[in-house]
Amino acid sequence: MNDKKMPLPDFSKPPVTEVALSVQFDxxxxxxxxxxxxxxxxxxxxxxVTEEHPxxxxxxxxxxxxxxxxxxxRFEMLEGPPRIRCWFLxxxxxxxxxxxxDRFVRNWRKAGDESTYPRYExxxxxxxxxDLKHFxxxxxxxxxxxxxxxxxxxxxxxxxxxxxxxREHGDIGKVITVFKRSFSDSFLGTxxxxxxxxxxxxxxxAGTPIGRLHIAIEPGYRSDDNLPLFIMSLxxxxxxxxxGIEGVLGFLDMGREWVVRGFASITTPExxxxxxxxx
Numbered sequence: 001m002n003d004k005k006m007p008l009p010d011f012s013k014p015p016v017t018e019v020a021l022s023v024q025f026d027x028x029x030x031x032x033x034x035x036x037x038x039x040x041x042x043x044x045x046x047x048x049v050t051e052e053h054p055x056x057x058x059x060x061x062x063x064x065x066x067x068x069x070x071x072x073x074r075f076e077m078l079e080g081p082p083r084i085r086c087w088f089l090x091x092x093x094x095x096x097x098x099x100x101x102d103r104f105v106r107n108w109r110k111a112g113d114e115s116t117y118p119r120y121e122x123x124x125x126x127x128x129x130x131d132l133k134h135f136x137x138x139x140x141x142x143x144x145x146x147x148x149x150x151x152x153x154x155x156x157x158x159x160x161x162x163x164x165x166x167r168e169h170g171d172i173g174k175v176i177t178v179f180k181r182s183f184s185d186s187f188l189g190t191x192x193x194x195x196x197x198x199x200x201x202x203x204x205x206a207g208t209p210i211g212r213l214h215i216a217i218e219p220g221y222r223s224d225d226n227l228p229l230f231i232m233s234l235x236x237x238x239x240x241x242x243x244g245i246e247g248v249l250g251f252l253d254m255g256r257e258w259v260v261r262g263f264a265s266i267t268t269p270e271x272x273x274x275x276x277x278x279x
Contacts, residue, residue, distance in 0.1 A: 009264035012276035047088035154255035169193035193219040211238020
């Protein structure tokens with residue numbers, strides 16, 4: 001990343017609609033439904049609403065081996081009670097914590113046009129650190145096992161609507177820098193829709209891969225007025241940059257930088273003007 005010493009790109013009006021900071025850790029087999037209920041009691045003052053969801057599958061970024069897309073259906077014999085993922089939500093539904101036997105996630109989600117992205121340094125990182133430390137203290141107090149992180153993840157989801165800068169999904173080249181609508185002859189016209197997936201290695205200071213940046217762009221429509229939009233998600237995932245929670249935060253800081261620089265790199269200068277780029 002040649003411009004890593006340059007200031008991070010910044011936008012006054014970013015199209016971000018959701019951010020998730022996540023740590024995956026060695027499975028805590030003692031963390032079952034009763035213990036998750038006990039954990040909720042620790043967070044319920046700020047997160048009074050609960051939901052249950054299927055657990056997230058474990059994901060490890062591996063290097064030096066061929067990676068294939070997952071397409072096959074897996075059948076797994078489970079011992080003991082089924083695993084679940086608990087959501088603890090605030091009253092507005094804008095912030096939530098997700099917990100399962102091998103994952104802790106903290107999300108911010110946009111709710112309505114008035115919601116403003118709360119910024120990584122000022123809110124998202126500090127609240128993630130605070131709540132993860134609280135989670136760790138509960139594990140220690142209740143003797144549920146040690147927190148041993150093995151992967152960290154930063155995800156930003158952006159909704160890029162067609163009301164500014166472009167009109168149809170076939171105009172993806174006005175939004176994305178890496179899409180060039182060029183054909184070998186005149187047979188194909190404007191595509192009905194378009195999307196793409198890209199992966200980039202994240203190296204450490206010595207150039208050794210320690211993670212990946214995953215970028216996915218999918219066509220969609222806004223629910224309230226059916227306006228075309230592109231849903232762009234950027235996920236930086238990799239191993240902690242050291243031991244304990246500090247190592248987790250170390251990768252999250254690095255991953256967030258890759259997400260922000262990657263977003264600016266893959267989107268066009270015309271869109272940057274609409275989002276009021278500062279740097």
